[in-house]
Amino acid sequence: MTEAWGTLKSFAGKTFETLDPEFTDRVSQLIGGQDLTACFQCAKCSAGCPVSDKVNVQIHEVMRMLVLGLPEVLDTDMIWLCTTCYTCQERCPQGIDITDILFGLKNMAFQRNKAPQGYVSSRQQLYDTGKLYQPTDWEREDLGLEEVPHLELDETKKMFEKTGLLKLEEDD
């Protein structure tokens, strides 16, 4: 069990104060969202999940928390320890786009300052350079590879100004 992410470590002894139907509704509206009551808790998603044995809260439990309208789901480690392998989504007998919903939850968690530092620095890197990593030129020269085609950074920066990439946090 990892201690890496999330403040919600266990359901044991946990009381949830509010069941927020608006939260369920917001999640239903995400890309990949749908009527979440379609989930009947077969747990096939968790059975195929590569981190089921490494998280405190498993993916089928996340799906139930969504139906119950518990924003505390954003505090679970499953949100950021999902590998995005899409096995759950591929296998869901109800055709729920589970992985895609989880991406939307990550967006929500990011807006609430609940994201690993690596994502925060990657955002800056993508804004500043338009890339996640820079070419290793000496290797390319050794192998006779041409320079990587030029990227006009003004273009990507202009787009990110429009999407508000650097101002996603709700407090800003």
Next chain:
Amino acid sequence: MKPRRCLRRPACSNWRRMTRMAQEYEVFLGCAIPSRFNNYEASMRVIADELDIELLDFDGASCCGTVVLKSIDELSWLSMSGRNIALAEKRGHDIVTPCNGCFGSLKDCDHVLHDNESERKKVNKILSEVGLEYEGEARIRHFVEVLYDLKDEIADRIVNPLDGLKIAFHPGCHLIRPSTVAGFDDPELPRKVDELLELTGARSIPWNLKLRCCGSPLLISSEEVATEILKEKMSNAIESGANCIVTNCPACHTQFDVQVLGLEDEDGNSLELPALFVTQVLGVAMGIDSSKLGFELNRVQLDPIADILGL
């Protein structure tokens, strides 16, 4: 061949013409390959050359955004991936990429923008700021998809059989899942790239954790969990009798050829296994000069299979 999805189809006059011109693509390299795995690009290019696949420069390419930006902000991700697609589309070209991450990201973006009118409107408003528009006419393919189309030609060119090579092939997640987006191979029992590899006389061995994620996307949030997953994968590949692991993705390869270095199981046994790209295996079997395939940049020692590869 599945017909490409085109918003204008069947009125689109380009559609028929472009399916005939299937062997010319703008090549989307992404960030990880030019940074860490120039041997993958080199071996891809030399094979493309042999098979008359023309790889055009992708001018103005940015990062695809990948699952990293999709996790942060979906509108920014759709705009970033959408811009890349729109650039190729504007120039009348299809896209090929050797990276599962780029393939998944571009295909997924294409899928959303095609099916979801409200997202498409939002993204096109942003793209109009940089003089672009997404219409959904550029087809997006993985390099191994293109190779699979040419498997008969590849079979004819095998001159250096790789008997004795026992490959643990790792297809990687985003090449096959979600199948509604990837549309390439069976998501639970993929076989196409295995078929390509076995053309060389090598054997693609069965292993239980073949379809299990490599853990690489977690390097950004928890290297500890990423490494646990890697250990499980490597132990299983070794137990299953593989003498190498083969991938078609730079993100997965980061796990198998970089993160694995020095990794041991509980009993102190090394978990390293020679890690090759699909294009290196095919290239050596096609008799291409090994110096052009970039083997000197493979980090895990290739000694155990050097004789088979003729290195």
